Amino acid sequence: MARSPDVVHRPGDETGPGLAWRAFNWGAALKSGALAGLIFLVIPQGSPWASMTFASGAVMGRPVPSNVALGIVLQMVLAIGYTLLIACAARFVRSWRGIFVGGLVGLVLYFANFGIVQATLPQYSGAEVRVLVTHIVFGMFAAALYKGMTSRSRH
Numbered sequence: 001m002a003r004s005p006d007v008v009h010r011p012g013d014e015t016g017p018g019l020a021w022r023a024f025n026w027g028a029a030l031k032s033g034a035l036a037g038l039i040f041l042v043i044p045q046g047s048p049w050a051s052m053t054f055a056s057g058a059v060m061g062r063p064v065p066s067n068v069a070l071g072i073v074l075q076m077v078l079a080i081g082y083t084l085l086i087a088c089a090a091r092f093v094r095s096w097r098g099i100f101v102g103g104l105v106g107l108v109l110y111f112a113n114f115g116i117v118q119a120t121l122p123q124y125s126g127a128e129v130r131v132l133v134t135h136i137v138f139g140m141f142a143a144a145l146y147k148g149m150t151s152r153s154r155h
Contacts, residue, residue: 022091025150029087030080032145037079040138041072060113061134062124082109083142090143091150098147099140106139107132 044058058064059074060082086105090098110132117125 022150024088024091025146028146028149029084032087032142032149033080033083034076036083036138036142036145037076039141040079040134041075044075044134060138061131062113062117063127064124079138079142082106082138083146085109086139086142087146090146095144095147095151098143102139102141102143102146103136104139105143106135106137109139110135 040060044061059071060078064071064074082105086102086109089105090101093101113131113135114125114128
């Protein structure tokens with residue numbers, strides 16, 4: 001029985017791909033996070049029609065002080081961290097479902113982000129609908145990038 005390089009077979013699993021788990025692709029997850037982070041630097045609220053721009057000082061849709069360098073570093077760290085979590089969840093389902101799972105993980109990450117901001121930096125809360133939408137759109141976009149980078153082409 002041939003083994004697929006993107007599937008990890010557990011010991012004793014000789015019955016086929018039904019019980020196999022998709023291997024986590026660190027390279028694809030890191031690239032997806034970096035690319036999504038860069039794109040969300042340009043459109044910080046997940047929409048090109050939003051009022052915030054690259055120079056506005058936003059991290060995942062949340063307004064922060066106008067220190068652009070700090071905002072870029074925070075955005076990229078969060079984007080890569082978020083994408084690692086999104087990719088962990090999205091790897092178990094097929095492409096379109098993976099995008100939906102990415103949106104759900106983005107929703108969960110929003111609530112975690114909201115709780116942390118409320119507890120530590122309440123002055124940066126506000127306009128939460130925009131931040132919520134940004135997290136969901138980011139989750140879907142990051143999942144789509146990861147799924148696209150890990151899917152096999154069918155020739």
